[in-house]
Amino acid sequence: MQTGLPFPDISPDVFTLSLGAFSFTLRWYALAYIVGILIGWRIALAALRRPALWRDAPPMTGAQFENLMTWIILGVIAGGRLGYVLFYQPGYYLSHPWEIPFVWQGGMSFHGGFLGVVAAIWGYARAQGLKLGSTADVIALGTWPGLLLGRIANFVNAELWGRPTDLPWGVIFPGPAAQACATAETLCARHPSQLYEAALEGVILGAMLLWLAFRAGALKAPWLLTGVFLAGYGAARFAVEFVRQPDAQFVTPGNPLGLALHVGGYGLTMGQLLSLPMLLVGAWLILRARRRA
Numbered sequence: 001m002q003t004g005l006p007f008p009d010i011s012p013d014v015f016t017l018s019l020g021a022f023s024f025t026l027r028w029y030a031l032a033y034i035v036g037i038l039i040g041w042r043i044a045l046a047a048l049r050r051p052a053l054w055r056d057a058p059p060m061t062g063a064q065f066e067n068l069m070t071w072i073i074l075g076v077i078a079g080g081r082l083g084y085v086l087f088y089q090p091g092y093y094l095s096h097p098w099e100i101p102f103v104w105q106g107g108m109s110f111h112g113g114f115l116g117v118v119a120a121i122w123g124y125a126r127a128q129g130l131k132l133g134s135t136a137d138v139i140a141l142g143t144w145p146g147l148l149l150g151r152i153a154n155f156v157n158a159e160l161w162g163r164p165t166d167l168p169w170g171v172i173f174p175g176p177a178a179q180a181c182a183t184a185e186t187l188c189a190r191h192p193s194q195l196y197e198a199a200l201e202g203v204i205l206g207a208m209l210l211w212l213a214f215r216a217g218a219l220k221a222p223w224l225l226t227g228v229f230l231a232g233y234g235a236a237r238f239a240v241e242f243v244r245q246p247d248a249q250f251v252t253p254g255n256p257l258g259l260a261l262h263v264g265g266y267g268l269t270m271g272q273l274l275s276l277p278m279l280l281v282g283a284w285l286i287l288r289a290r291r292r293a
C-alpha cells in the first residue's frame with residue numbers, strides 16, 4: 001500500500017526568455033531571495049521611520065540602511081559560500097579551489113551567510129558610528145521573510161528533504177537520491193522538512209519579531225530582537241534536524257544518522273552543531289537586554 005503525498009508538479013523555473021543565442025532563466029530560489037530582501041527592507045524601513053519605537057532615536061537614516069543592505073547582500077553571498085566550503089565540503093574544495101566562487105553550481109550555508117552578515121553589520125556600524133545593538137535589531141527584524149521564502153523555494157526545488165517517514169503528510173520527493181529508501185512495492189515518503197522550517201523560522205519567528213518590535217516596545221531594549229532571532233532560529237533548526245536528512249558526505253555505513261560530532265552514545269548533526277551556539281548566544285543577549293532595560 002502506497003503512503004505519502006505525491007510531490008506537486010512545480011517547475012523550479014519561473015520562466016525562461018530566449019533571444020537568439022541568449023537565454024535567461026529565473027528560478028524560484030533566486031526570486032525567493034529577491035522578494036525576501038525587498039520585504040525585509042520595507043519592514044526595517046517602517047521601523048526606522050517610527051521614532052516612538054526607539055528608546056532615543058532610530059539608529060540610522062533610511063539612506064544609511066540602504067547602504068548597509070548592499071554590504072549585507074555581499075556578506076550573505078560570500079559568507080554563505082565560504083561557510084558551505086568550510087563546514088560541509090572542505091576536502092573537495094581543497095582539491096578544487098578554483099570552484100569555490102562557482103556559486104551558480106549550488107552549495108550555500110545559512111550559518112556561513114549569517115557570519116557574513118555579522119561581519120557586514122559590525123564593519124558598517126563601526127565605520128558610520130552607529131549603535132551596534134540597535135543596528136543588529138533592525139536587520140533581525142527584516143530577516144525572516146527571506147528565511148520563509150527560501151525554505152519554500154527549497155521545497156519547490158525538491159532539495160533538503162527530510163528523513164523517511166510513514167506519517168500521512170510525508171512527501172514522495174522525486175529523484176534517485178530521495179528514493180534511495182524505496183522498495184519494490186512502495187515509493188519512499190519523506191518529512192517535508194523544508195516546510196517545517198518555513199513554518200518555524202518564517203511564520204512563527206516572524207510573527208514574534210513583528211509583535212515584539214511594533215507592539216511590545218522591544219526596540220527600546222537594544223539586542224533584544226537580535227537575541228530572540230538567534231535563539232528562535234537556533235531552536236527551530238536544532239529541532240528540525242532530528243527529521244531532516246543529513247548531508248550525504250556525513251552519512252557512512254558506520255554513521256547512518258550523519259552525525260558530525262559524537263560524544264559517548266550521543267551525537268549532533270552539523271546543522272545542530274552550528275545552531276547550538278546561536279541558541280546560547282541568543283539566550284544570553286535576551287537576558288542581557290532585559291537586565292539593562
